[in-house]
Amino acid sequence: MKLHEYQAKALFREAGIPCPADVMVTTADAAVAAAEDMGLPVVIKAQVHVGGRGKAGGVKVVSDSAEVGPTAKTILGLTIKELPVRKLMVAPALNIDKEVYLSILLDRGARKVVFIGCADGGVEIEETAKTNPEAILRHEVSGRELGSLQQSTFMDFASKLFSDPKQAAATADIMVKMGKLFLDKDASLIEINPLITDDKGEVIALDAKMMVDDNALFRHPELEELRDMDSEDKDELDAHEDGLSFIRLDGNIGCMVNGAGLAMATMDTIKHFGGSPANFLDVGGSSDPKKVVAAFKLILKDTNVKAILINIFGGITRCDDIAKGILQSLDELEVPVPIVIRLVGTNEAEGRKLLEGTDLTIALTLEDGATKASKMGGAA
Numbered sequence: 001m002k003l004h005e006y007q008a009k010a011l012f013r014e015a016g017i018p019c020p021a022d023v024m025v026t027t028a029d030a031a032v033a034a035a036e037d038m039g040l041p042v043v044i045k046a047q048v049h050v051g052g053r054g055k056a057g058g059v060k061v062v063s064d065s066a067e068v069g070p071t072a073k074t075i076l077g078l079t080i081k082e083l084p085v086r087k088l089m090v091a092p093a094l095n096i097d098k099e100v101y102l103s104i105l106l107d108r109g110a111r112k113v114v115f116i117g118c119a120d121g122g123v124e125i126e127e128t129a130k131t132n133p134e135a136i137l138r139h140e141v142s143g144r145e146l147g148s149l150q151q152s153t154f155m156d157f158a159s160k161l162f163s164d165p166k167q168a169a170a171t172a173d174i175m176v177k178m179g180k181l182f183l184d185k186d187a188s189l190i191e192i193n194p195l196i197t198d199d200k201g202e203v204i205a206l207d208a209k210m211m212v213d214d215n216a217l218f219r220h221p222e223l224e225e226l227r228d229m230d231s232e233d234k235d236e237l238d239a240h241e242d243g244l245s246f247i248r249l250d251g252n253i254g255c256m257v258n259g260a261g262l263a264m265a266t267m268d269t270i271k272h273f274g275g276s277p278a279n280f281l282d283v284g285g286s287s288d289p290k291k292v293v294a295a296f297k298l299i300l301k302d303t304n305v306k307a308i309l310i311n312i313f314g315g316i317t318r319c320d321d322i323a324k325g326i327l328q329s330l331d332e333l334e335v336p337v338p339i340v341i342r343l344v345g346t347n348e349a350e351g352r353k354l355l356e357g358t359d360l361t362i363a364l365t366l367e368d369g370a371t372k373a374s375k376m377g378g379a380a
């Protein structure tokens with residue numbers, strides 16, 4: 001789950017990481033009132049779950065009080081990388097002396113938590129990583145160390161971001177607090193881009209991006225409340241309500257599978273045979289035909305889908321119930337694409353019998369099914 005900047009900054013304040021005061025507003029009038037309260041200049045920032053808001057016109061420093069309302073209105077009218085702007089953050093604008101990049105994230109490859117730094121901040125770090133990889137600093141820590149990090153450990157790293165010893169010490173202190181916040185909130189990323197020094201030489205987090213692990217939300221009700229339904233994929237939320245796990249992808253073969261592991265294997269197998277999955281979809285272990293109908297609806301919403309591969313390994317899930325769900329779907333919905341099905345396990349004979357007379361393509365193995373579906377999807 002992604003947090004908005006204003007939400008992440010509230011957590012920063014609790015954790016003792018310095019950042020400017022701010023107010024979240026949803027109307028231009030409220031932005032004007034907030035700016036009057038805090039005094040000019042202010043910075044008005046779109047609150048959407050994407051980076052590069054500045055480049056897209058979603059971050060504006062305003063020094064003229066007459067410009068606050070119109071600027072807020074303009075930003076509220078923007079759509080940044082397909083996300084409509086519905087919330088704004090208003091904060092006192094700072095005079096920036098230097099901008100650097102600082103983050104902490106989970107590095108799955110290294111099986112470590114890693115701090116990433118770059119003296120060349122503000123810009124997109126991915127770009128620097130490509131053009132000037134030597135400029136990227138890394139410091140790995142183990143998950144166990146996160147709660148008890150020492151400022152002294154980071155002095156070397158921090159002084160490569162800010163050579164002034166006081167500023168380096170402040171940065172190292174921020175790193176300790178980032179480590180603790182990362183651990184406390186089960187985060188997968190905390191990114192400060194830019195971390196700045198202002199005209200008084202203070203080190204301040206000017207931007208904040210934070211992601212928390214969905215799987216740990218059950219122990220953070222306070223974070224679950226921060227979920228912004230407006231910014232989440234509507235289909236993925238609906239799927240959740242219907243008891244399905246669904247993630248949209250950009251291929252053209254719709255997948256309907258029982259079990260998350262089998263769903264992953266199915267996607268891999270499709271890829272192996274030159275196809276490209278349109279989604280991850282786990283209908284779960286139960287056998288409710290209604291779930292199959294809901295799954296069809298989700299898959300068919302995606303107009304890229306050229307074929308559907310249903311891969312069911314019946315255990316608790318009964319193949320005849322899945323077959324009933326498929327028949328019900330064909331009855332209720334218009335399914336304009338071919339369906340390939342592999343149905344094995346509990347009640348497979350009954351299931352196959354139910355499907356006799358339909359024009360579904362039966363596959364005997366996953367390889368067979370993935371090959372057929374991939375061909376229908378246009379694979380060579």
Ligand code: GDP
Pocket residue numbers: 043045050051052053054055059061092093094095096099122123193194206207208
């Ligand atoms: P992003 O583009 O989504 O990463 O949004 P940021 O919050 O990082 O803002 C983009 C850029 O706007 C920053 O790198 C700064 O250069 C500039 N900016 C943001 N806040 C301020 C501010 O308070 N004062 C000044 N002068 N510039 C700011």
Ligand code: MN
Pocket residue numbers: 052122193194207
């Ligand atoms: Mn930024």
